[in-house]
Amino acid sequence: MAKVILEKIEKRFINNPKPAVAEMSLEINDKEFVVLVGPSGCGKSTTLRMIAGLEEITSGRILIDDKVVNDVAPKDRDVAMVFQNYALYPHMTVYDNMAFGLKIRKYPKDEIKRRVMEAAEILGIQELLERRPKQLSGGQRQRVALGRAIVRKPKVFLFDEPLSNLDAKLRGQTRTEIIKLHNRLQATMIYVTHDQVEAMTMGDRIVVMKDGFVQQIGDPVTIYDQPANKFVAGFIGTPPMNFINGKIEKKNGAVYFGEGSFTLKLDKSMQEKMAAYDGKEIVLGVRPEYIEEKRISKLTDPDWKISAMVDVIEPIGAAAYVYLTTGQSSFVASLDSHEQLKVSEKGEVVFNMEKIHFFDSQTEATII
Numbered sequence: 001m002a003k004v005i006l007e008k009i010e011k012r013f014i015n016n017p018k019p020a021v022a023e024m025s026l027e028i029n030d031k032e033f034v035v036l037v038g039p040s041g042c043g044k045s046t047t048l049r050m051i052a053g054l055e056e057i058t059s060g061r062i063l064i065d066d067k068v069v070n071d072v073a074p075k076d077r078d079v080a081m082v083f084q085n086y087a088l089y090p091h092m093t094v095y096d097n098m099a100f101g102l103k104i105r106k107y108p109k110d111e112i113k114r115r116v117m118e119a120a121e122i123l124g125i126q127e128l129l130e131r132r133p134k135q136l137s138g139g140q141r142q143r144v145a146l147g148r149a150i151v152r153k154p155k156v157f158l159f160d161e162p163l164s165n166l167d168a169k170l171r172g173q174t175r176t177e178i179i180k181l182h183n184r185l186q187a188t189m190i191y192v193t194h195d196q197v198e199a200m201t202m203g204d205r206i207v208v209m210k211d212g213f214v215q216q217i218g219d220p221v222t223i224y225d226q227p228a229n230k231f232v233a234g235f236i237g238t239p240p241m242n243f244i245n246g247k248i249e250k251k252n253g254a255v256y257f258g259e260g261s262f263t264l265k266l267d268k269s270m271q272e273k274m275a276a277y278d279g280k281e282i283v284l285g286v287r288p289e290y291i292e293e294k295r296i297s298k299l300t301d302p303d304w305k306i307s308a309m310v311d312v313i314e315p316i317g318a319a320a321y322v323y324l325t326t327g328q329s330s331f332v333a334s335l336d337s338h339e340q341l342k343v344s345e346k347g348e349v350v351f352n353m354e355k356i357h358f359f360d361s362q363t364e365a366t367i368i
């Protein structure tokens with residue numbers, strides 16, 4: 001059992017009026033894989049370091065297995081942290097690097113050997129045990145750093161951007177390895193990244209942070225489909241959600257979104273709620289995959305169609321990102337690459353109005 005509870009934890013550094021982490025509350029269940037994600041400086045590493053005990057907490061409580069650990073030394077918290085810069089000892093072999101943490105904790109020699117060999121087998125690095133770090137590739141070094149955490153059999157694994165030094169392909173592979181590792185070790189893992197793809201693919205739950213504040217906590221699908229605000233909506237997803245400024249307009253007994261150069265009729269499901277915003281400024285959010293090419297779209301409502309100039313087409317293999325502009329607003333559609341829009345020509349696209357969002361233009365909170 002290893003449950004981690006953060007109770008309104010806050011971190012203020014001296015000489016900085018803004019908290020690095022503010023009133024953060026989170027319950028991480030036993031065996032859960034939780035990802036903290038957010039832009040640079042949002043407080044991810046600080047949160048992790050507070051859990052590890054490397055950073056004092058200004059206020060609040062941290063509990064590991066129902067025990068308050070605020071004043072427990074890092075070495076007694078039974079957590080293991082894997083950093084971005086592997087921090088391996090250059091003069092030691094891979095074996096000694098992995099064994100080191102156990103040696104200083106005075107584990108018997110044969111127990112150390114058993115654990116190191118077991119970890120080496122899990123990570124597929126048995127052949128590398130006699131090498132030194134500089135004789136390894138980046139990916140291999142990263143596995144040694146993982147091995148060093150695994151041998152400790154900690155209650156909780158903490159990862160701080162462990163893959164960011166790897167190239168794209170290796171990052172993908174190692175990501176899969178860490179997911180497998182989680183399944184095999186059945187351990188509680190807290191993983192920090194600024195990469196939303198990593199967050200979406202790895203996390204049982206994702207915690208989206210900004211400026212020290214938690215924006216939303218949820219499973220990947222919920223975060224993607226029901227973002228709590230415009231920030232989360234724009235942060236998760238590639239290409240990001242399009243935001244279009246406009247007004248809600250009631251006419252002929254129906255509710256429309258008016259951008260200025262085009263209007264779109266709202267879906268039945270949203271009419272009633274959005275009628276209350278008649279005449280008000282609003283932000284429409286639409287993901288690139290919910291803008292379709294008119295010619296092949298199954299959406300036939302003429303009031304969901306607009307015409308826009310094609311600026312750029314980026315083929316990415318199975319799909320193409322098509323950048324469009326109406327003069328006033330620009331947006332990107334993710335379309336099947338075989339469709340036939342042409343650069344510098346007008347094209348007709350359909351917004352899937354069942355899938356759009358609206359955000360309050362002042363507070364940026366999600367309305368729908």
Ligand SMILES: Nc1ncnc2c1ncn2[C@@H]1O[C@H](COP(=O)(O)OP(=O)(O)OP(=O)(O)O)[C@@H](O)[C@H]1O
Pocket residue numbers: 013014016020038039040041042043044045046047194
């Ligand atoms: N020792 C420190 N003294 C003062 N301010 C600090 C200190 N460490 C971090 N900060 C500030 O706290 C805030 C959060 O930093 P943190 O390292 O947690 O961000 P992060 O989300 O991990 O960012 P990144 O993705 O760049 O690693 C930042 O504004 C940072 O400048």
Ligand SMILES: [Mg+2]
Pocket residue numbers: 044045046
């Ligand atoms: Mg960081």
